[in-house]
Amino acid sequence: MKLGREFTLLLVLVVLATFVQFVHPGFLSFRTIHVILENSAVMLLSAIGTTLVIISGQIDLSIGSVLAVCAITSAQLALHNVPLVLLFLWSIGLGAGLGAINGLVTVLFKVPAMIVTLAAMAIWRGFILWWTGGYWVTDLPDYWKALGSTRILNFTLPIWIAFSIGVLMIFLVRKIRFFRHVYAVGSNRKAAKLLGISEGRVTFLVLTLNGALAGSSALLSASRFFIIPSNIGTGLELSAIAAVVVGGTNIMGGRGKIEGTILGVLLMTTISSSLVFLHIESVWDDAFKGMIILLAIISDVLRARRKSEARL
Amino acid sequence: MRTFRKEFVLLLVLILVFVIMSFLSKEFLRVSNLLEALRYAVEMGIMAVPMTMVIVTAGIDLSVASNLALSSILMGIIWKYLGINIWIAGIMASILGAGAGALNGALITRLKIPPIVVTLATMAAYRGIATGLSRGRGITGFPESFQNFGQGSLGGLVPYSIFIWIAIAIIGHIVLSKSKFGRYVFAIGHNEVGALYSTVPVAKVKFILYTLSGLMAGLSGMIYSARIGASKSNAFMGGELEVITAVVLGGTSITGGEGNILGSTLGVLIITFLKNGLNLARIPHSIQSVIVGIVLVIAIVSYTKLGARAFKEGK
Numbered sequence: 001m002k003l004g005r006e007f008t009l010l011l012v013l014v015v016l017a018t019f020v021q022f023v024h025p026g027f028l029s030f031r032t033i034h035v036i037l038e039n040s041a042v043m044l045l046s047a048i049g050t051t052l053v054i055i056s057g058q059i060d061l062s063i064g065s066v067l068a069v070c071a072i073t074s075a076q077l078a079l080h081n082v083p084l085v086l087l088f089l090w091s092i093g094l095g096a097g098l099g100a101i102n103g104l105v106t107v108l109f110k111v112p113a114m115i116v117t118l119a120a121m122a123i124w125r126g127f128i129l130w131w132t133g134g135y136w137v138t139d140l141p142d143y144w145k146a147l148g149s150t151r152i153l154n155f156t157l158p159i160w161i162a163f164s165i166g167v168l169m170i171f172l173v174r175k176i177r178f179f180r181h182v183y184a185v186g187s188n189r190k191a192a193k194l195l196g197i198s199e200g201r202v203t204f205l206v207l208t209l210n211g212a213l214a215g216s217s218a219l220l221s222a223s224r225f226f227i228i229p230s231n232i233g234t235g236l237e238l239s240a241i242a243a244v245v246v247g248g249t250n251i252m253g254g255r256g257k258i259e260g261t262i263l264g265v266l267l268m269t270t271i272s273s274s275l276v277f278l279h280i281e282s283v284w285d286d287a288f289k290g291m292i293i294l295l296a297i298i299s300d301v302l303r304a305r306r307k308s309e310a311r312l
Numbered sequence: 313m314r315t316f317r318k319e320f321v322l323l324l325v326l327i328l329v330f331v332i333m334s335f336l337s338k339e340f341l342r343v344s345n346l347l348e349a350l351r352y353a354v355e356m357g358i359m360a361v362p363m364t365m366v367i368v369t370a371g372i373d374l375s376v377a378s379n380l381a382l383s384s385i386l387m388g389i390i391w392k393y394l395g396i397n398i399w400i401a402g403i404m405a406s407i408l409g410a411g412a413g414a415l416n417g418a419l420i421t422r423l424k425i426p427p428i429v430v431t432l433a434t435m436a437a438y439r440g441i442a443t444g445l446s447r448g449r450g451i452t453g454f455p456e457s458f459q460n461f462g463q464g465s466l467g468g469l470v471p472y473s474i475f476i477w478i479a480i481a482i483i484g485h486i487v488l489s490k491s492k493f494g495r496y497v498f499a500i501g502h503n504e505v506g507a508l509y510s511t512v513p514v515a516k517v518k519f520i521l522y523t524l525s526g527l528m529a530g531l532s533g534m535i536y537s538a539r540i541g542a543s544k545s546n547a548f549m550g551g552e553l554e555v556i557t558a559v560v561l562g563g564t565s566i567t568g569g570e571g572n573i574l575g576s577t578l579g580v581l582i583i584t585f586l587k588n589g590l591n592l593a594r595i596p597h598s599i600q601s602v603i604v605g606i607v608l609v610i611a612i613v614s615y616t617k618l619g620a621r622a623f624k625e626g627k
Contacts, residue, residue: 109616119612122550126600129598290440
């Protein structure tokens, strides 16, 4: 029973893939699977950051805009042939900085992170639209795209990077004491305080980490293209929250697993690809996304209720 | 006494906006410009009324802008494909908006899911359904009389839709500050468990509030469509942020228990004239969204500071 949620997710994934393969043979080709993994890689790091934020009892709506600021400024640096290593440092550092601003305002003024990041979402998106004048960044050098297209053992670099960090995080979350504190603050603030855990420190660090992960997602997602539009990352926060909630993390905090989120991300991107294969127009994508979040939350609540009733 | 002070400060801020904007653009202070600017504030102003009550109960409704878009599209579809009179279609769409709000209310009160989470999900779902139904295209060609309702003005000066806003704001103000229902709203915001034990019908009040929020979003969808002359699935994109900003700016505490419609209305006016002035001064839209975001942060931060100080003084 320990693997309950993850097992259900795997089962849904397999059933869905089999169904689409049955209706439309050719779905389960290497090419489709690679596309699904690539789309997952772009989302995975942000979803992991969002998992930790939600476990700590907060919500971060700004990651899509943070990703845009990081991706576009990095691409502009790449136009000046700044080496890739420095681009990574810049993007991750900038993301962490923007996340730290969210964290500082949230902690110093004791307001919900969700309201602060709602404002940050508008501010950074507006900033980047002004900065680019709405124009795309084009004519990127070859080494930019090399990051996104270099293949090792048939899989592109972003897939390797994202999934290895993902697997690493599964273990880090279990081993490092700080992450225990994230769970503690999310499940019971007062008890955590009595144990000497600083809620402010946890909130600040989790939001900073989420910014840094959005910054690293920025390069993984942007390096797949030669053109970076200024609306890149729009709606990322919702996709990430959807994947996290589908992955079994309790939206009210205190409970959740990285492995669940990884499966949640895979399931969401598989659903998107399935919609294409089932000839459902892409205009319905967001409706499906919203309804899946809703269904996941409702099923979670009903399950929790049944559990507590069973205990009685 | 403190609420009086807050509104006084807001009035000063509004005057400050007027002074700055009149320096930025000579057009700004013309009566025709000011009244025309109000036309664009009607939807925000109407939705800010139930939003204020929702936030007073320590809730939030992030789905209003998506609900507006969905109602706008539904009105267009009912009119164009079912051949029903546009006014009746508008009323039907507003009722469907109320239904969408009731769904929020039911999930919040029945399943006890936090409002932030429910309305975040329905924000995505309602906008998504609107996009899907419209196939990403708008519906246009409404009858002249309907468009005139959104675009015309009484005596060529005062936009018709403003009267609806004024009526709703006054009714909302009376309900929140004078009625039993209003007292229930504050009781829930101050202490929900306490309210429940004092026989306040907490679930019922909350359900009504989210339904009202949906109804006003639907009505705003109708007004928006008449003003633009089209049903659009991307209508009022990101508008929930502006409505919430106006309410919080107006002095409603984001943690509940405090707030009033007059403050929210002043908040709407400040944002509206700020944006109008920036428009006239040819400041790009992207910078306007930055400014609205910053105003929201400053409002939250300064009110939490004010609240903390008053709390200390009270002790």
